[in-house]
Amino acid sequence: RRSPGRRRRRGPAAEGSSPRDGGSMRCQVSVLYFARSAELAGLRSETLSVPREITSLQLWEEIVKVHPRLAVIRDQVVFAVRQEYVLLGDQLLVLQPGDEVAIIPPISGG
Amino acid sequence: MEESEDVPKDFIKLKFEKLSVDEVSELVVSPYCGAVSLFIGTTRNNFEGKKVIRLEYEAYTSMAETEIKKICRDVRQKWPSVKHIAVHHRLGVVPITEASVIIAVSSPHRAESLEAVMYCINTLKASVPIWKKEIYEDEYSWKENKECFWANSEK
Numbered sequence: 010r011r012s013p014g015r016r017r018r019r020g021p022a023a024e025g026s027s028p029r030d031g032g033s034m035r036c037q038v039s040v041l042y043f044a045r046s047a048e049l050a051g052l053r054s055e056t057l058s059v060p061r062e063i064t065s066l067q068l069w070e071e072i073v074k075v076h077p078r079l080a081v082i083r084d085q086v087v088f089a090v091r092q093e094y095v096l097l098g099d100q101l102l103v104l105q106p107g108d109e110v111a112i113i114p115p116i117s118g119g
Numbered sequence: 120m121e122e123s124e125d126v127p128k129d130f131i132k133l134k135f136e137k138l139s140v141d142e143v144s145e146l147v148v149s150p151y152c153g154a155v156s157l158f159i160g161t162t163r164n165n166f167e168g169k170k171v172i173r174l175e176y177e178a179y180t181s182m183a184e185t186e187i188k189k190i191c192r193d194v195r196q197k198w199p200s201v202k203h204i205a206v207h208h209r210l211g212v213v214p215i216t217e218a219s220v221i222i223a224v225s226s227p228h229r230a231e232s233l234e235a236v237m238y239c240i241n242t243l244k245a246s247v248p249i250w251k252k253e254i255y256e257d258e259y260s261w262k263e264n265k266e267c268f269w270a271n272s273e274k
Binding site: 041 | 160176177178179181182183185208219220240243244245246247248249250251252261262263264267269270271
């Protein structure tokens with residue numbers, strides 16, 4: 010739908026301005042699944058293309074689109090983005106290509 | 120005589136093999152310390168009347184090691200006299216009565232190492248991305264530490 014010409018208009022100056030079509034700049038992130046979330050998703054890791062600027066809740070919704078069975082644990086998980094915990098909510102994430110995003114169900118170490 | 124004996128060290132290991140109390144305590148022993156305090160977490164054979172056959176652990180290994188390093192940093196801020204800290208956690212299958220975690224801390228006097236060990240295990244349970252699956256006779260269950268602030272949250 011988008012021609013290469015339009016992509017050229019989104020240069021460095023476009024960063025920080027609100028995307029007209031809601032997160033049109035995307036990047037590939039490495040999504041990791043653990044414990045119950047790995048069972049529900051059916052895999053332990055994959056690469057997904059997601060908007061670079063996105064709230065943590067929107068990121069969850071992107072992932073649930075790919076793995077609808079994850080919806081049942083929405084109220085019990087947090088993310089770890091670049092190995093820092095992030096609650097599902099309004100927090101704005103600025104993702105870089107290759108970033109690790111992990112689904113973290115309630116922990117039980119020790 | 121090596122000056123490196125003075126340098127406080129953190130020994131952090133996640134491994135699939137059986138843990139050794141001797142190995143972990145020897146890591147933290149120091150001629151400058153009069154106390155070594157230990158915590159050993161072992162697997163119980165029952166939960167709410169159900170017989171536990173075994174436990175299985177998995178971890179987000181790189182982040183777990185980073186979080187344990189943060190715990191060690193916190194320990195040294197709170198108890199500056201602590202010398203060495205060792206945290207070994209087992210992954211994979213852990214049979215009943217075997218250790219899933221061993222924490223050892225050395226300090227010149229006993230109060231600091233005793234308090235630091237308690238802080239380590241309590242904080243590990245709240246913040247380190249490791250998961251335990253309890254296997255019963257007919258089913259299994261992913262456990263959730265009560266210390267985990269995002270468990271059982273209702274929105």
